[in-house]
Amino acid sequence: MGWYEKIIRDQRIKKAEITQDNLKKIHRIYESSINEIAKDIELKGNNSICLNANHKALKEHEEKLRKELNSTISEGISKGADVGIGANNAINSEILKTSGLNVDETFNTMFAKVHQDVVDNIVTGKLYKDNKTLSDRIWNYTNANGKDIQDVITGGITLKKSARELANDLKEFVKPPKNRDPNFSRDYPDKAAKQIDYQVMRLARTAINHSYQTATIQSSMNNPFVEGIEWHSSLDHRACEVCVSRHGQIYPKDDVPLDHPNGVCTMIPYIPKSFDEIGSDIADWINGGVNEGIDDWVNGRYGDNVDSAKNILQDPNSKIRVGY
Numbered sequence: 001m002g003w004y005e006k007i008i009r010d011q012r013i014k015k016a017e018i019t020q021d022n023l024k025k026i027h028r029i030y031e032s033s034i035n036e037i038a039k040d041i042e043l044k045g046n047n048s049i050c051l052n053a054n055h056k057a058l059k060e061h062e063e064k065l066r067k068e069l070n071s072t073i074s075e076g077i078s079k080g081a082d083v084g085i086g087a088n089n090a091i092n093s094e095i096l097k098t099s100g101l102n103v104d105e106t107f108n109t110m111f112a113k114v115h116q117d118v119v120d121n122i123v124t125g126k127l128y129k130d131n132k133t134l135s136d137r138i139w140n141y142t143n144a145n146g147k148d149i150q151d152v153i154t155g156g157i158t159l160k161k162s163a164r165e166l167a168n169d170l171k172e173f174v175k176p177p178k179n180r181d182p183n184f185s186r187d188y189p190d191k192a193a194k195q196i197d198y199q200v201m202r203l204a205r206t207a208i209n210h211s212y213q214t215a216t217i218q219s220s221m222n223n224p225f226v227e228g229i230e231w232h233s234s235l236d237h238r239a240c241e242v243c244v245s246r247h248g249q250i251y252p253k254d255d256v257p258l259d260h261p262n263g264v265c266t267m268i269p270y271i272p273k274s275f276d277e278i279g280s281d282i283a284d285w286i287n288g289g290v291n292e293g294i295d296d297w298v299n300g301r302y303g304d305n306v307d308s309a310k311n312i313l314q315d316p317n318s319k320i321r322v323g324y
């Protein structure tokens with residue numbers, strides 16, 4: 001395997017690991033939140049399960065849940081950006097290895113700016129047509145989660161369950177539907193198919209993917225040897241028609257479509273020149289040849305390019321979909 005394929009493969013693995021890790025954390029956050037609610041109910045006993053008294057306590061749990069999800073997903077977004085940047089960083093140093101140029105500091109400064117831009121665009125919602133912030137999206141989902149929990153409590157009370165039974169039902173509810181005690185769907189038929197953390201997981205998967213993808217694009221923006229972004233679809237059962245049709249397509253760096261929610265596609269910086277050709281371009285430039293692309297790149301002059309990329313990403317008429 002060549003150095004380039006290795007970088008791309010490592011990047012794909014890292015992104016998948018970060019995503020999986022984030023989803024696991026999200027599930028654990030939900031689990032502990034619902035376990036706390038269940039414990040409250042058990043401690044207070046059946047008689048105290050009065051909906052109004054319970055409401056305030058539930059809202060407090062919801063608030064805590066929201067905060068934890070916010071910080072976990074933000075962390076995932078930051079790590080996703082690191083993956084995209086890391087790949088370009090590795091590509092840059094591989095390309096420059098034999099040139100004798102030392103531009104690590106320049107690249108570090110440039111990539112720090114890219115990282116911040118990428119994360120900001122997603123957290124503040126600037127990347128999306130609806131401009132919704134990450135915390136607004138989380139708020140909407142956790143608010144709906146709160147209603148579902150309330151429904152289960154109300155349903156359990158209607159069925160005259162003891163506090164103990166109701167607490168156990170809540171612990172069943174946080175499990176994926178296929179792992180639940182079959183009695184749960186008998187007692188709460190309208191929650192039978194509901195996976196409580198599904199939407200927040202989808203949000204996390206999408207946001208991490210977008211941060212990784214836009215970081216890949218923006219950090220390769222001023223690299224003169226990266227002449228486009230190649231769309232790489234998994235081509236397995238998860239890949240939809242759109243992604244399969246995009247597979248292998250090379251998009252201009254400033255006009256790459258954003259992946260749809262739950263997307264898992266990889267963006268590959270497209271470098272058509274051979275290593276030898278790149279080496280001789282750099283050698284010519286070092287020997288006084290004029291090459292504005294290399295000038296801008298090694299001097300970290302990426303501002304105009306990155307700004308234009310950002311404008312296109314945020315342009316309501318671009319190919320970008322609404323997101324989420």
Ligand SMILES: [Zn+2]
Nearest residue numbers: 239240242243
């Ligand atoms: Zn797709």
